[in-house]
Amino acid sequence: MIKNIFLALFAFSLVLAEPSFSLIKKGEENKEAVLVIGGIQGDEPGGFFSANLLATEYNITKGALWVVPNLNFPSIVKNNRGAAGDMNRKFAKISPEDPDYKAVNFIKDIITHKEVAFVVHLHDGSGFYRPEFIDAKHSPARWGNCAIIDQSELKGVKYGELEINANRIVKTINEKIKDKEHIYHLKNTHTAQKGSKDAEQLNSLTYFAITKNKPAYANEASKELDVYTRIYYHLIALEEYMRIAGLEFERSFELTPKGIKEVMKKEIRLSLFDDRFLLALKDPRASINYIPTPINQQFSSNYQSQNPLVAIVDETRKGKKGKETNIYYGNRLLTSIRPQYFEFGHSLPAASVKVDGRDEIVTFGSKIHVDDNIIINSQKNVRVNVIGYENPSKKETDVKITKKDIQRNYSIDKAGKIFRVEFYEQESGKKDKFLGMFLVEFARLEALSIKQG
Structure with a gap:
């Protein structure tokens, strides 16, 4: 039986409040797998967003796929090549004192796993690679828009026909290019060959794989292109590698x-x-404030997301005063969040409500859609706070609430549609304890069914 697996295995934590890379396994268990890696260099979003889409938006119906979309996650968030130097030059030798030591050794273990059939490594490179010099942007010294191999073949190994397979990728992409300038070429670095102009590749991830008898390929998209076109070319390549x-x-x-x-x-x-x-978060506001938070806890140490490129990071940003807690999607800052500290209670796991006239039980930590109105049923010793709702009677339960009753600027999204409903346990003479919350989105479901594919 084919099973589609979605496992985000957080391998390690570099530093408290810094995100770590994840391994996602999809498809059939105990089968030879294609391993795709992105994000070794944090300033190459075409690579890590492509790997992430492969992990989150593809369903593997036959075979096995392993994806590491965020290998150097701290550098992705910082949008730099390497927070501790270029990680892709640390596979031949690395000091145990190097901040990248654990990441490099974890990914080595994954690459050499018996179930990994071959490796595809994703990058964004400068200019456009050309076998012959044309100009500064189009030359053999450039790395953009090419399929890269370290040598022509890996003898006696399945999928070891490196040049043949890489040329198949080049041909497939060139049949779908958006502009003649974008044409792909094969780049063989002849890494181990004496006098190679690309001898620094001896320290790279793909060459490490080659030394362990694992076929390895790199795909480069040009930094001259917008990120969506880069992803487009990477995904064409990845789909063809999967077909291989x-x-x-x-x-x-x-x-x-x-x-x-x-x-x-x-x-x-x-x-x-x-x-x-x-x-x-759907086009969220720049900041979301007063999030109920357990005393002595941090957002960055207690969150989950099914999207492996999402991270909560405590940081000090240039031009900003003090420390911020920010949510990132890859290298994109989504929003900043700020806490309000409470004790947490556990007496209530869900809420009784009436949505557009229908009785429902809403579990905390969920989102519901409302066409017109919602009524939150009162419960003993429970206070409800609909964030942004103002009622002259100060009553927020057993009353019909519509979107126009809530101040738009209290929504968590810029469109003014998504609002928080929070629940607190009340006990005489004691501070309120936070019980849980859910989100209400005022929008008809028909309007939400946009291009899901």
């Missing part, structure tokens, strides 16, 4: 730069504090 390995798959979007742009706008969800608080 006999994988079958489905995706949730149209494989065009426009389709990629749309799917990357999808709502991102973060669950905080054991699923008691949900952030559903």
Whole structure:
């Protein structure tokens, strides 16, 4: 039986409040797998967003796929090549004192796993690679828009026909290029050959794989292109590599730069504090304040997201005063969040409500859609706070609430549609304890069924 697996295995934590890389396994268990890696260099978003879409928007119906979309996550968030130097030059030798030591050794273990059939490493490179010099932007010294191999073949190894397979990728991409300048070429670095101009590749991830008899390929998209076109070319390559390995798959979007742009706008969800608080981020406001937070806890140490490129990071940013807690999607800052500290109670796991006239039980840490109105049923010793709702009677339960009753600027999204409903346990003579919350989105479901693929 084919099983589609979605496992985000957080391998380690570099530093408290810094995100760590994840390994996602999809498809059949105990089968030879294609391993795709992105994000070794944090300033190459085409690579890590492509790997992430592969992990989140593809369904593997035959075969096995392993994806590490965020290998150097701290550098992705900082949008730099390497927070501790270039990680892709540390595979031949690395000091135990190096901040990248654990990450490099974890990914080495994954690459050499017996189930990994071959490796595809994703990058964004400068200019456009050309076998012959044309000008400064189009030359053999450039790395953009090419399929890279370290040598022509890996003898006696399945999928070891490196040049043949890479040329198949080049041909497939060139049949779908958007502009003649974008044409792909094969780049063989002849890494181990004496006098190679690319001898620094001896320290790279792909060459490490080669030394362990694991076929390895790199795909480069040009930094001259917008990120959606880069992703487009990476995904064309990845789909062809999967076909080489006999994988079958489905995706949730149209494989065009426009389709990629749309799917990357999808709502991102973060669950905080054991699923008691949900952030559903769809074009969120610049900051979301007064989030009920357990005393002596940090957001960055207690959250979950099904999107492996999402991270909560405590940091000091240039030009900003003091420390911030920020939510990132890859290298994109989504929003800043600020806490309000409470003791947490556990007497109530859900709320009784009436949505557009229908009785429902809403679990905390979820989101519901409302066409017109919602009534939150009162419960003994429980205070309800609909954030942004003002009622002259100060009553927020057993009353009909519509979107126009809530101040728009209290929504968590810029469109003014998504609002928080929070619940607190009240006990005489004691401070309120936070019980949980849910989100209300005022929008008809028909309007929400946009291009899911």
